[in-house]
Amino acid sequence: xxQSHLRGILLLAMACILGFALxxxxxxxxxxxxxxxxxxxxxxxxxxATVLVALMAGYLIGGALVDRTMSPRLxxxxxxxxGLYLFTIPLWxxxxxxxxxxxxxxxxxxxxxxxxALLLLPLTLMSVFTPFAVRLLLVxxxxxxxxxxxxxxxxxxGNVLGxxxxxxxxxxxxxxxxxxxxxxxxxxxxxxxxxxxxxFLRGADR
Amino acid sequence: MRKCCxxxxxxxxxxxxxxxxxxxxxxxxxxxxxxxxxxxxDLLEMRESLYNNIFIFxxxxxxxMTFGQNKRYYTESNMKLSDPGALTVDYTRxxxxxxxxxxxxxxIAEIGLGGGRTVSYLGAALPxxxxxxxxxxxxxxxxxxxxxxxxxxxxLRAVVSDGRAFLLKDSEKWDVILIDAYRGxxxxxxxxxxxFYRLVKSRLNPGGVVVQNIEPSTMLFDSASATLKxxxxxxxxxxxxxxxxxxxxxxxxxxxxxxxxxxxxxxxxYKLRYDLTKLAADRRVLNRASGxxxxxxxxxxxxxxxxxxxxxxxxxxxxxxx
Numbered sequence: 001x002x003q004s005h006l007r008g009i010l011l012l013a014m015a016c017i018l019g020f021a022l023x024x025x026x027x028x029x030x031x032x033x034x035x036x037x038x039x040x041x042x043x044x045x046x047x048x049a050t051v052l053v054a055l056m057a058g059y060l061i062g063g064a065l066v067d068r069t070m071s072p073r074l075x076x077x078x079x080x081x082x083g084l085y086l087f088t089i090p091l092w093x094x095x096x097x098x099x100x101x102x103x104x105x106x107x108x109x110x111x112x113x114x115x116x117a118l119l120l121l122p123l124t125l126m127s128v129f130t131p132f133a134v135r136l137l138l139v140x141x142x143x144x145x146x147x148x149x150x151x152x153x154x155x156x157x158g159n160v161l162g163x164x165x166x167x168x169x170x171x172x173x174x175x176x177x178x179x180x181x182x183x184x185x186x187x188x189x190x191x192x193x194x195x196x197x198x199x200f201l202r203g204a205d206r
Numbered sequence: 207m208r209k210c211c212x213x214x215x216x217x218x219x220x221x222x223x224x225x226x227x228x229x230x231x232x233x234x235x236x237x238x239x240x241x242x243x244x245x246x247x248d249l250l251e252m253r254e255s256l257y258n259n260i261f262i263f264x265x266x267x268x269x270x271m272t273f274g275q276n277k278r279y280y281t282e283s284n285m286k287l288s289d290p291g292a293l294t295v296d297y298t299r300x301x302x303x304x305x306x307x308x309x310x311x312x313x314i315a316e317i318g319l320g321g322g323r324t325v326s327y328l329g330a331a332l333p334x335x336x337x338x339x340x341x342x343x344x345x346x347x348x349x350x351x352x353x354x355x356x357x358x359x360x361x362l363r364a365v366v367s368d369g370r371a372f373l374l375k376d377s378e379k380w381d382v383i384l385i386d387a388y389r390g391x392x393x394x395x396x397x398x399x400x401x402f403y404r405l406v407k408s409r410l411n412p413g414g415v416v417v418q419n420i421e422p423s424t425m426l427f428d429s430a431s432a433t434l435k436x437x438x439x440x441x442x443x444x445x446x447x448x449x450x451x452x453x454x455x456x457x458x459x460x461x462x463x464x465x466x467x468x469x470x471x472x473x474x475x476y477k478l479r480y481d482l483t484k485l486a487a488d489r490r491v492l493n494r495a496s497g498x499x500x501x502x503x504x505x506x507x508x509x510x511x512x513x514x515x516x517x518x519x520x521x522x523x524x525x526x527x528x
Binding site: 031035036037038039042102105106171172174178 | 257342367370371394395399401402501502504508509
């Protein structure tokens with residue numbers, strides 16, 4: 001199999017896995033927010049808005065970075081940082097949310113700040129991956145449309161699976177803290193793979 | 207005041223169709239007479255709030271608040287128009303039994319207002335007690351005032367907030383905390399976990415009790431009662447006709463004679479309409495809790511609720527008090 005095919009498979013597999021983890025974190029986010037801010041439509045609005053802001057910021061930052069550096073190692077390092085942040089959530093979430101609830105309250109500001117503290121930074125760093133994957137796979141402008149559609153399509157499949165499998169299978173079987181750590185570990189794993197295969201992903205052969 | 211059991215629920219479309227069909231048929235035959243109109247409940251108001259689809263139904267002598275979900279109506283509250291002070295839903299009478307356990311009755315909180323009949327009953331019966339109802343849904347409070355004669359006074363107030371968030375924010379203590387927070391068929395998971403009950407316990411005065419309405423027909427009941435028992439050393443259960451009322455308190459289980467004596471004393475003092483000593487006689491003590499304990503980390507309430515069990519099975523975990 002050609003190196004470029006292997007590269008495509010590796011990057012699309014990671015797009016799917018990271019897409020899974022990203023939505024998994026959104027669903028888990030609700031389990032962290034409910035005890036402090038209630039389980040209404042307001043909590044979901046803040047959570048969804050936070051995730052969308054993270055996606056937007058990640059795409060912008062990723063696009064700017066990849067044009068400058070083309071460095072899979074940098075993208076991998078950002079994923080490792082995201083994973084480490086997420087891994088520590090169970091340690092600080094309860095004292096932080098208690099403080100936020102008592103000092104800011106459970107209105108829109110309080111819930112949105114809580115969701116932001118929980119997910120904005122790591123999910124932004126995770127979504128930096130998408131423009132990197134597009135650029136690394138883009139060997140010719142002639143395939144540009146298809147490359148973009150594959151990356152988005154595959155990562156969206158990951159999103160869908162992450163939403164459904166996390167909610168209906170994983171949360172009822174494991175605790176949300178354990179799941180957070182597992183997903184964080186997977187994110188760190190993707191980052192390490194990217195850092196180690198820097199030369200391969202750059203396409204040193206072409 | 208909430209009751210959730212699918213037996214009492216009616217399928218939307220079916221109910222509407224039947225009413226419309228029957229009415230038009232009778233109009234056609236010139237037979238639409240008073241008694242038949244009285245049989246069918248009229249929809250007085252439907253309101254889509256931030257949290258619920260609320261339907262207010264009325265027939266000749268009663269008005270009820272229901273939450274619509276999954277094409278079913280779940281009755282949250284019911285009031286008899288000719289006798290508003292009556293507690294028409296059986297389990298709500300047992301909810302009042304918390305006042306027999308507590309050594310003093312200065313402050314009572316209820317999470318989940320519904321139509322507000324239970325707090326209104328307690329407010330009328332206990333002239334020196336401050337009562338606070340904590341209700342998530344502002345529209346529920348509005349409708350309770352509009353249709354269920356719920357009136358705020360200096361001693362009986364309602365606050366709009368998530369119950370757990372309120373207890374976290376407000377460190378005041380209570381003698382009795384009543385929990386009756388259903389959204390349609392579900393109790394939100396964060397009102398069923400060990401962390402939540404620990405918070406409740408920290409907001410109780412010495413000797414204070416928590417009283418919760420739990421629906422016994424699914425696996426979730428076992429877990430909910432076991433979780434309550436993991437925080438409160440003593441848990442008593444009362445069969446409230448479809449719903450079970452759990453009363454949790456610190457310290458060893460009260461001897462039945464002691465509970466009856468306390469109930470008699472409170473009954474004697476306040477002359478309650480639903481005699482506390484009679485209600486207390488139905489006590490069962492939870493001593494073989496078998497469910498898995500729920501935590502903020504692990505509380506798959508939706509999954510557990512899907513596993514049905516026999517309504518009476520919970521009694522196997524209890525014994526008659528001595």
